[in-house]
Amino acid sequence: MRCQYACGSDAHFSRRGFLQTGAGALGALGFSGMTAVSGAEQLASQQKQVVVFWLSGGVSQLETWDPKPGTDTGGPFLSIPTSVPGIEICELLPHTAKQAHHLSLVRGVNTAEDDHGKGAYIMLHGHRQTPGFEYPQLGSAFASLLTAPENPLPGYIHVNGGGSPSEASFLGPQFAPIGLAGGKPPANLALPDGITVDNDRRRRELRAKLSGRFATGRRQSETEAYNASYDQAASLLARKDVFDFSKITDADRERYGKHEFAQHCLMARQLVENGVTFTKVTHTNYDTHSENFNFHIEQLGEFDRPFAAFIQDLADRGRLAHTLVIVMCEFGRTPRINHLVGRDHWSKAWSIAVAGCGIKGGTVVGKTNANGTEVIDREVNGGHLFHTYYRAVGLDPTKAFWHEGRPFNKADPKTDSIHEILA
């Protein structure tokens, strides 16, 4: 079991001491108050948004970002030129190739973990799971750090996936993902049958009166938090159009594609445009232990066009400059082709792609050897990637979260950002 170095902080901790010196305001906030980043940094980063395309099961780096045509491991596909001279990607991504000037390809990823769950953990938390340290996932972390307090929308939405409160860990349930399973809007956005807008207004007025009378003479931080959630729900209700995907035009549907993933990309675009901080879109399933090549033709055939259209649209509308886009999964696939014409789990030398906010487009960092079995230049792991994501959106990854007197590193302090690709 690898050890967590997070607790090596020099800051001497004593809760009692903290609460005394922290005075009333901080004391009332408790330790979640300590997770806040400095005001200026937060203000500057609050315009930033993040979208993750999660290619569940593990997409092959050889059939995407790091092709090795003509080698023993390369498989049947060719590589094609992209919008950036000198950068080639797999021919299964012709539309994406035209967006390469927005993309940065990280080709030296080594996460050393071939288990789905553990690999996903590393990619979504920036390091290995450590018993007793319940880290927030990337989505919850960014939702908490990047969402402006007045933003009525949930900070973290997962399109085509669920949402577990545990993802937010100590950041609290308001930063847990809201899942849009099958692209459906969140539950309970409609008033109950037979309850008119007038009934609703009156019942809320009554509840506010009762709650106000109760608060007098009592400690109010809890009651205020509770009342605020009703205001938040009301603002969410007022903006439920954000989740109304029926207005997506036929032209867009034509351009992105008619299949589910294309629709999910359009939903993601709508969420980003409405100001949702963190959107995750899951595309499944890339776990191609057999028939790797046929599966990739099919899967990437879905992925390529809407993903490229998404990048193009964000760029055209000026949103890409402040939206970080990450295409990742739990690991890559083995260079060796198995007897079922499949590729197995492979974390030693694989790739991810990033684009947008804070990222230098049209770049490649890291290199694997001729047949992709080893990283030979600029090897990075989950720690480097997390440093890079944080820097890209203007946050300092070296400032830990604090919870119950313990620091929780945002990114592994033994690593640093991939400065070559940061704009």
Added chain:
Amino acid sequence: MADNPLHQPSSGRLMPGFILSMAMLASFLHVAHAGAEEPALRTQIDRLIAMQTADFDKLAAPVADDAEFLRRVTLDLTGTIPTSTVARAFLADQNPQKREQLVDKLLASPEYARHMQRQFDVALMRRLPQKHVPVAEWEKFLRESFAANKPWDLIVRAILSSDGSDPANRGPARFYLDRDGDPHVITKDVAKLFLGVNFECTQCHDHPQIEDYRQEHYYGVSAFFVRSFVMTDKEKRVVFAEKADGEVTYESVFEIRDKISKGPKSTLPKFIEASAITEPKFNKPEEGYVVKPDDKDKELRPIPRFSRRAKFAEFLASAENRRFCRSSVNRVWALLLGRGLIHPLDLDHAENPPSHPLLLAHLADQFAAHKLDLKWLLKEITLSQTYQRSSRSANAEINPSDATFARALLKPLSPAQFAWTVMQASGEVDAHRIGMGDQATEQALYDKLIGYENRFVQLFGGEPGKPPITFEATADQTLFLSNDPAITFMVKPKSGNTADRLQKLPPDNIPAIAEELFLSTLTRLPTADDVADVQSALAGATGETRTAILYELVWAAISSAEFRFNH
């Protein structure tokens, strides 16, 4: 009383875990010889709380009125609120002993056992998914133990000595088995739960900020479990078996990093600062077994002559284990008062002293002297003035800090409490109770309505055994309470529920409608302002409009801040 143990100065450092403290010894003697002269624990609680804070009397909120007390203690001991009928009777009761009688009644109810089962299930199992032991068997074990008021040390010992090999009693084995027997997870959890120690950092090195928490302590506890492993036996049951050999080794990662490590160390099993336990030596490894392991028979469960794990259960869960008693009373205190005397519960160390050290020591002593009788402890605390203080100060200028316990804290309802309180307030439970007639036992109602509880748990999550540092409420929770058909179904008038009762009262008798509404939902009589609100809401309304307004009134009460907390 010069030798009153309560006047012993606190040393400021931790008391050794295994020494029967002088304070405790003295208490034993006191109980034995002085009996009736010993002031009741409830009185001592109030005295020790007051003496810790300068000008306590000025800060202290008045004692809660009957309604506030009734709601609070019913929620704390049974996890729900009383019906309007019970509330009306309690308020009308002129007996000066009625609060004590109420506590006795609640402690004897089946709802008490269910509520304690839930609270301790979440504390002990952290909502871990079911793995090898059916959750229902574990819950039954807990519920029956609390119903029988089994001493707390015996409950814990039953859990910690269970290996799952007895098919008739696999419930308590869930603690180990559904953690997959992982010695690190078990070490951390037993330390947190029963010793008040957060061992997180110490698996890899001494705690960098807490001088009292050392890597050596971690491995001392871990050594009790290092020989244990999960296996499937001949009956295809997953059991927690143990070998007769195997030691822990550890090395500080800081020392490795700084190249000053002298190599891996080992330790015998021990509890934090106590000395290591002695264990028998065997000349040959196989002599250490009652049943020897057999490489050819993987389903044969080895049984060692000397079980470290059995020693752990025996030594840990005992009135003589000071740390165990301290952390146990601290947990019970936190459940009732909303905050531990040591806070957070698992940071018992010299630099985080208890807010009321003498009280904590006295509670631990008395709990031990009363054979770790939970009902007795709950009764004494709930009958103290400290517990019974109002959550509202005499005037808005008085704002005592939480750690003074001069005013009752607002305790957010746990998901299960919230579910059952909504069901009781809306009259969903009443409607079922009427419908089921004689069959309406606690168990039958529970079976009928558990689905709602599960929905609340899913949405509101959290650990009720662990007082939250900050209360949080989210929009999706609020949308659920506002718009979900399940809630609307309970709140809208239907035969036997609260809105239905309101509908059947004479429409012009506003005071009676307001009284039934407030007693049913908020367990108190309405104020003049409340009656005025009901009056203006219903003014002139008839037919369907009136029905809708009755729904609005019940919903407003259920969704109010007053309802959301145990105050």
